[in-house]
Amino acid sequence: VLFGSRVRPKALAALGGVALLIGLLGALVGTLLGDTTGSLTSKKVTLAQSGSPERVDGAISKVVDAIMPSVVSIQASAGEQADTGSGAVIDGKGYIITNNHVISLVANDTSGQGKILITFSDGHRAPARIVGRDTKTDLAVLKVDNVKNLTVAQLGRSDDVRVGQDVLAVGSPLGLSKTVTSGIVSALHRAVPLKGEGSDTDAVIDAVQTDASINPGNSGGPMVDFRGRIIGINSAIRTESGGSVGLGFAIPVDTMAQIAQGLIRDGRVHHPELGISAKQTTTVTNDVRTGAEVQNVAANSPAARAGIVERDIILKVGDRPVTSASELTVAVQALAIGQSVSIQLIRDGRIVDVPVTLGSD
Known part of the structure; x- marks a missing residue:
């Protein structure tokens, strides 16, 4: 479920009050990550470093002090409709x-x-324009002009993120700006489809999963580690009730950085492509296997040139197991345009490895 919050402009004023809701539910601070970070800028937030893995008094507030100046609230409106989010x-x-x-x-x-x-x-406000956006990753880059002394967020690295580490979700849920909640990374590499709710987004993300409380309006805001480094962009929730009691999902920081750089440079990005549509299926060879069954193969696509055909069941892309169509999508997206990869599949009850050179969308 996407959670950009759509409200009428009159309602935005009522939600405009600043509320700082700091969730102090985290347990112990995880082992501190490495010092090397990625960034899209030469200007970085300077953070106090500690050699101790144990939480010191006020650790959360120090992280909040470091990241909060770089977090913004976003109001997007057209006529009588409006969306709110974070960035x-x-x-x-x-x-x-x-x-x-x-x-x-x-x-x-x-x-x-x-x-x-x-x-x-x-509290300062400024108009922004769209530099570029990507419906396949649900990311967009905006730009404000003539705003001085901006604080730039520090970026972490996806390879440093570990299941169980403490994280904060920062943003403007329900229109309440400067809201902070805490939790842990509860899973990595979760293939999560993002689609609909009035948006043209049609994406599957290789998500960082968290139990930190997030709600409509958190969309686009950062998930940060306990050094104040962005490790993901909060993008979706999954819940039985539609509220915050559930799981949140964030786009990994490495994906964000790559897409953002392309959008800033060219205004658009391209993605690796296999050229098939698929569905989840289960088959039985010597044991029970779940994979992505090929439904259609585009003419002259990389898959067609490699000899992949309908009803083939894809089990792996390179070393990454595939058990659903969504996992197939993120496995391909993790590779590069023009990269050669071995696709393991089942055809007529036999396991076959097929080399494929990926194309571009």
Whole structure:
């Protein structure tokens, strides 16, 4: 379920009050990660470092002090409709990362009334424009002009993220800006489809899963580790009731950085492509196997050229197991355009390895 929150403009004023709701539910701070971080800018937040893995008094508040100046609230409106969400400053020139579904209302507006308003943590407001967006990863880059002394978020690395480590989710859930909740990373590499709710997003993300409480309006805001480094962009929740009692999912920071750099440079990005559609299926050879059954193969696609045919059941892409169509999507997206990879599949009851060179969408 995507959770960009859509409300009428009159309701935005009622939700505009600043509320700092710091969740202190985290247990112990996980082992501190390595010092090397990625960034899209030369300007970085300077963080106090500690050699002790144990939580010191006030650890959460120190992380909040470090990350909060780089977190923004986003209001996207067109006519009588409006969406709210969150974002983070990723470059001192005014570039801001968020979810595509937060701003797609404005991107698809044909009336000329669409506008995006950014509210910074100090209360300052500025209009923003869309630099580029990617419906296949649900990411978008915005830009504000003539805003000085921006605090830029520090980026972590996806390879450093561990299941069980403490994290914070920061953003504007339900229109309440500067909200912080805590939890842990409860799983990695969770294939999560993102689609619908008034957005043109049609993505599957290789998500970081968390139990930190997140709600509508958190979309596009950062998930951070206990050094204040972004490790994901909060994008979806899964819950039985539609509230915050459930699981949250974030786009990994490495994916975010790669897509953001492409959008800033070119205004658009391309993705590796296999050229098939598939569905989940279970088959029995010598044992029970679950994979992605090929339903259609596009003509002259990489899959067609490699000899993959309908009813083949894909079990692996390289070393990554595939048990569903969503997992097939993220396995391919994790590779590079033009990269050669071995696809393991079942055909007529036999396991076959097929070399494929990926194309571009």
